[in-house]
Amino acid sequence: MRTRVPAVEGWFTLGDDGAPALLGSRCAACGTYAFPAEAQFCRNPDCVSQEFETVELSRRGRIWSYTDARYKPPPPYVAADPYVPFCLAAVELAAEKLVVMGQVTAGVTVDDLKVGDEVELVVDTLYAEGDSDYLVWKWQPISAGQEG
Amino acid sequence: MPDDKRIAVLGAGMHPWGKWGRPFVEYGLAAARDALADAGLTWRDIQFVSGADTIRNGYPGFVSGATFAQALGWTGARVSSCYAACASGAAAIGNARAQILAGLCDVALVVGADTTPKGFFAPVGGGDRKDDPDWLRFHLMGATNPTYFALYARRRMDRFGATEEDFAQVKVKNARHGLANPYARYRGEVTVEEVLSSPMVADPLRLLEICATSDGGAALVLTSMDFARRHGGGAEPAVTINAVSTVTPSFPNTVIEMPNFSTDSAVAYGGEWEAGTGFRPSITSAAYAEAGIGPEDLDLAEVYDLSAALELDWYEDIGLCGEGEAEKLLRDGVTSLGGRVPVNPSGGLSCFGEAIPAQAIAQVCECVWQLRGTAQGHQVEGARVAVTANQGLFGHGSSVVLSR
Numbered sequence: 001m002r003t004r005v006p007a008v009e010g011w012f013t014l015g016d017d018g019a020p021a022l023l024g025s026r027c028a029a030c031g032t033y034a035f036p037a038e039a040q041f042c043r044n045p046d047c048v049s050q051e052f053e054t055v056e057l058s059r060r061g062r063i064w065s066y067t068d069a070r071y072k073p074p075p076p077y078v079a080a081d082p083y084v085p086f087c088l089a090a091v092e093l094a095a096e097k098l099v100v101m102g103q104v105t106a107g108v109t110v111d112d113l114k115v116g117d118e119v120e121l122v123v124d125t126l127y128a129e130g131d132s133d134y135l136v137w138k139w140q141p142i143s144a145g146q147e148g
Numbered sequence: 149m150p151d152d153k154r155i156a157v158l159g160a161g162m163h164p165w166g167k168w169g170r171p172f173v174e175y176g177l178a179a180a181r182d183a184l185a186d187a188g189l190t191w192r193d194i195q196f197v198s199g200a201d202t203i204r205n206g207y208p209g210f211v212s213g214a215t216f217a218q219a220l221g222w223t224g225a226r227v228s229s230c231y232a233a234c235a236s237g238a239a240a241i242g243n244a245r246a247q248i249l250a251g252l253c254d255v256a257l258v259v260g261a262d263t264t265p266k267g268f269f270a271p272v273g274g275g276d277r278k279d280d281p282d283w284l285r286f287h288l289m290g291a292t293n294p295t296y297f298a299l300y301a302r303r304r305m306d307r308f309g310a311t312e313e314d315f316a317q318v319k320v321k322n323a324r325h326g327l328a329n330p331y332a333r334y335r336g337e338v339t340v341e342e343v344l345s346s347p348m349v350a351d352p353l354r355l356l357e358i359c360a361t362s363d364g365g366a367a368l369v370l371t372s373m374d375f376a377r378r379h380g381g382g383a384e385p386a387v388t389i390n391a392v393s394t395v396t397p398s399f400p401n402t403v404i405e406m407p408n409f410s411t412d413s414a415v416a417y418g419g420e421w422e423a424g425t426g427f428r429p430s431i432t433s434a435a436y437a438e439a440g441i442g443p444e445d446l447d448l449a450e451v452y453d454l455s456a457a458l459e460l461d462w463y464e465d466i467g468l469c470g471e472g473e474a475e476k477l478l479r480d481g482v483t484s485l486g487g488r489v490p491v492n493p494s495g496g497l498s499c500f501g502e503a504i505p506a507q508a509i510a511q512v513c514e515c516v517w518q519l520r521g522t523a524q525g526h527q528v529e530g531a532r533v534a535v536t537a538n539q540g541l542f543g544h545g546s547s548v549v550l551s552r
Contacts, residue, residue: 067298
């Protein structure tokens with residue numbers, strides 16, 4: 001039995017009882033979101049609040065832009081051997097009015113992506129070590145059949 | 149322009165860019181000695197030395213000013229060392245200028261130099277750093293620097309119809325500009341076909357369109373206007389710095405920036421939100437306002453072409469044209485040598501590669517030589533006003549306006 005471990009603590013839920021989501025902060029005073037969550041300060045220069053709630057961010061968004069990584073990124077990235085290229089996307093979340101980056105799920109190439117396409121957040125293996133799978137959030141294209 | 153914001157540039161010097169693999173101090177020292185000789189001054193004349201830090205050498209991030217001062221020989225000159233990532237050179241120039249304009253010194257030396265590893269830039273230092281976004285973006289996403297440049301490039305293609313050939317043409321132009329530049333690392337013509345057949349690194353950017361990492365060093369001798377006149381027997385200095393912009397972004401910055409995972413949220417912002425209003429345009433507009441000029445006054449610009457596509461973004465960000473018009477400017481030859489506003493007449497990062505703490509200083513050195521009319525083989529004829537533009541990781545603006 002392999003153990004599922006988030007590659008970073010507190011940035012996303014695993015969705016064990018529902019769907020996974022990114023965890024951001026929302027300023028109690030002005031409503032400004034941040035990802036990863038801010039605990040010390042609000043990014044709004046006109047806001048001095050230090051009260052934040054942790055919130056799940058929208059699970060769907062639209063691609064602001066995208067690319068791929070044809071060459072193996074250097075450490076601290078833990079690459080599979082042999083290396084398999086992957087795509088990355090910057091995704092606009094309408095409700096939070098921010099753009100969040102992430103890898104795109106395996107098997108997707110840049111030819112499958114367009115600016116404006118809708119994608120959905122999933123949790124997937126980033127790398128495996130020993131008996132553990134280290135998990136991270138990724139964006140998964142929504143195929144035509146799933147839309148709506 | 150009145151004296152109260154201007155300083156004189158009496159000397160400029162550089163060590164050729166390359167992958168020499170020698171200590172960074174050697175490059176900085178060579179550049180400093182060239183700048184001093186160019187100014188007709190000696191190290192003993194320097195009252196303030198302003199270093200742009202390297203994070204890859206010595207005691208990272210802390211030592212450049214004093215390291216260069218020691219290499220030149222201790223004289224008791226006052227010192228400052230600063231780090232602002234790619235904007236470090238402009239920050240060091242800004243520190244020297246503030247000392248001069250405040251009347252605290254008359255003559256300052258600015259130096260930056262770097263020795264770089266091979267391949268992608270990666271976070272410096274070992275161990276897990278799970279509170280450092282620069283470490284985390286590599287670990288959690290494998291997001292190298294070209295990842296971010298490629299996001300901007302793809303967006304240009306989608307929004308404005310930029311083509312792979314447009315990006316390649318930027319590289320072809322800059323390669324031609326750098327042919328005769330003795331400080332450039334890459335000096336050779338390339339064709340569009342060669343660019344488009346080089347390996348894809350981060351779609352749509354190819355190897356020949358992405359800035360390399362280089363060794364190099366650059367230095368400037370900066371003085372008060374009064375000192376320059378005395379030193380020049382009463383003549384006005386040939387080249388002055390009229391503005392230095394080291395602005396931070398304005399909230400909400402809605403363009404994804406290295407090394408971040410997300411943009412600011414615009415929820416609390418009262419204005420119209422569109423994911424696409426970013427930091428870069430504010431950098432030169434602050435410099436223009438301080439210098440009392442506009443982009444229409446420019447004869448040349450040195451901008452940070454970390455990728456060939458990014459140079460097109462800069463055309464719009466520094467005000468050479470409106471949004472979506474950069475490709476036309478390029479195709480019309482406006483930004484080539486011989487055009488109305490040559491961009492990167494030095495050859496840019498395309499021909500240099502980046503030596504982080506030296507690069508913003510090198511941009512200014514190039515402008516100095518252009519304004520003096522001594523940029524042999526790549527001279528912008530009759531150049532009177534020049535601007536540099538650049539941005540450093542985490543939100544460091546960098547722009548310098550010079551004139552003759």
